[in-house]
Amino acid sequence: MSLKEELNAGRFVITAEICPPRGTDTAAFVEKARLLKGRIAAANVTDNQRAVMRLSSLACSVLLLREGIEPVFQMTCRDRNRIALQSDILGAWTLGIRNILALTGDHVSAGDHREAKAVFDLDSVQLVGLVSTLNSGRNLNNVELRGKTDFFLGAVVAPEADPWEPEEIKFEKKIAAGARFFQTQAIYDMERFKRFFDEAGNRGAKLIGGILLLKSAKMARYLNDNVPGVTVPQALIDELESTKDQLEAGINIASRQLRELKGYCHGAHIMAIGQEESVVRIIDGA
Amino acid sequence: MIISKKKDIKDILKALEGYKTVYLFGCNSCAQQCKTGGPDELKEMTEALEANGLKVLGSSLVPETCYRQYVLKEFRNVPAAKEADAVLVLACGAGVRTVADANAETQPVLPANDSIFLATVERQGRFYEGCALCGECVLIETGGICPHTECPKGLLNGPCGGVANGMCEVNIDNECAWVRIYRRLKKQGRLHLMMKITPPKDHSVAIRPRNVLQRTPTGSVPKDRKKTG
Secondary structure (H helix, E strand, O other): OOHHHHHHOOOOEEEEEEOOOOOOOOHHHHHHHHHHOOOOOEEEEOOOHHHOOOOOHHHHHHHHHHOOOOEEEEEEOOOOOHHHHHHHHHHHHHOOOOEEEEEOOOOHHHOOOOOOOOOOOOOHHHHHHHHHHHHOOEOOOOOEOOOOOOOEEEEEEOOOOOOHHHHHHHHHHHHHHOOOEEEEEEOOOHHHHHHHHHHHOOOOOEEEEEEEOOOOHHHHHHHHHHOOOOOOOHHHHHHHHOOOOHHHHHHHHHHHHHHHHHOOOOEEEEEOOOOHHHHHHHHHHO | OEEEEEOOHHHHHHHOOOOOEEEEEEEOOHHHHOOOOOHHHHHHHHHHHHHOOOEEEEEEEEOOOOOHHHHHHHHHHOHHHHHOOEEEEOOOHHHHHHHHHHOOOOOOEEEOEEEEEEEEEEEOOEEEEOOOOOOOOOHHHOOOOOHHHHOOOOOOOOOOOOOEOOEOOOOOOOEOHHHHHHHHHHHOOOOHHHHOOOOOOOHHHHOOOOOOOOOOOOOOOOHHHOOOO
16 A cells, blocks of 8 residues: 555554655665664655755665655755756656655755855745645646656654744644655654644644654754754653663653554654664664 | 945955955944944054055945935046956945946946845834844734744744743744734733734745835936836
C-alpha cells in the first residue's frame, strides 16, 4: 500500500528522513535507504536541507523508487521560482514520484552558499496551492495541462511554535490550500503535542509527529540554542547525560516517543540526521 | 530617505587609478544625513584623495543630486566640473546615475558610496528599512508592516517555521515581521485579513528599469523624456 492508502486506511505510518549526498557518489545513500526498506511507509528526501547544497531531492527520490522505497519528495521555496517549481513538480510525477512535502526552506544565510540569491518567489502556502492546481490539471496561470498530476500533498507544521496562533493560522491555510498530510517539526513536549493532535487531528489532514533522534546531550543543547521551534526539555537532557552511551539513550527516548505516538497519532516521522541505521533500532525498540 | 554607506577608500583609489584630476559631487539631502556626502565628507574625501596624489579641482554640494536640473547647472557654471579627468559622486546610486547622464559621456563618473535601502528615519543616525519599492503595496492588508521588506524570505501568508520566541531566525535580534503583523492586526480587529490566502505576487508590475512620465499641466512632454512608462 502507498503512504496515502495506508493513512487513509487509518493505519499508523512511519516515515523517515534521508539526506542526499554532497556529490554524485550515491552508494552510501542507497545503502542507508536499503536498511529502511520494508520498515517504513515512505522516506522523505530533503531538499538542500539547512540551505546546504546537496544532490537534488528529485534525483534522490528517483533513486529510492528504483530501490522499491516510496519517496516523499521535499520541495522548498528557496531555490526555484514558480516556473522551475512547476516544471520540477511535473517532472517528478512523470518519473513516478507520488508524494510531495512543501516547505518554505531555510534561508540561504543559514547554509554553505551565503552569497546566493534567496528566491522565495512563492511561500509554502502558495506552493501547496500550486501543487493542488497542477493536480487539478491546470498551471498557475489557469492554462490546461496536457496531462495532470495527482500528488499526495503534504506540508509542515511546528506544534511547539511560539507564539502559536500565527503558526496555527498558517496551518489552517495549508489545509485550505490542499495539504492532506502534515509532518511536524521535532516534538519533545509530548503532552502539548497530544493537545495539538486532539484539536487538529480531525481538520481533514493526517498528522505525522516528528521525532528527532537526540544523539547526545550536546546535540540537545545545540538544538535548544540554535534550532528555532525546537525545545528539548531539561529532563531529557539529564536523561542523556546520566548514561554512558548517550546515543543508546537517545534511541531509547525516540522509541518511547514512537510508542506514545502509536497510541493515538496518524503516524511518526523519524529524523536521524546521518544515523539512518538507528531508525531501525528506534522502530524495533518501540 | 535613501541610505548609503561609504565605500572603502582603497576601492575608490583603485577606481581612480590612471586619473590625475577629480571633481566631487556631494548631496545635501539623504547622503548629508547619512554622513556619506555632506560638506564634512566632501572635505574629508578631498583630503584623502590629495594625500594619495590626486588633484581635486573642486566640489559641488547640490541640494539633491538626483535632480538633473541641479546637476546640469553645476556643469554649466563650474568649468572645473567639466575639466576634471573623472567625477566622484558622494551620493546614492540615483545621484551617481543623474551625474553620469548629465555630463559629457567621455568623462567617467564613479560612486563613492554603496546605496543600501529606502529608510524610515527613526531618529538622527538610526534608520530602518520598511519599504522595498516592490511596485504593489500590500500594507493595506498587513497592518502597515511590509512582509516583502521586513521578512527576509518575503513570505506573504504568515511566519515560517523559523520563529523562536517570536524572533526571526535570519536576523535573530529582530522580531518576526509576521508575528508583528499578527499582533497589530489583532489589535485592530482585522485578524481575518491574515486568515485569507494571499496569492503569489505579480512581479510583472516591477520589471526594471521603471520610469514614470507625468504630463505637465499644459499637456506637453519634456523634450528629452518622450518615453512612456
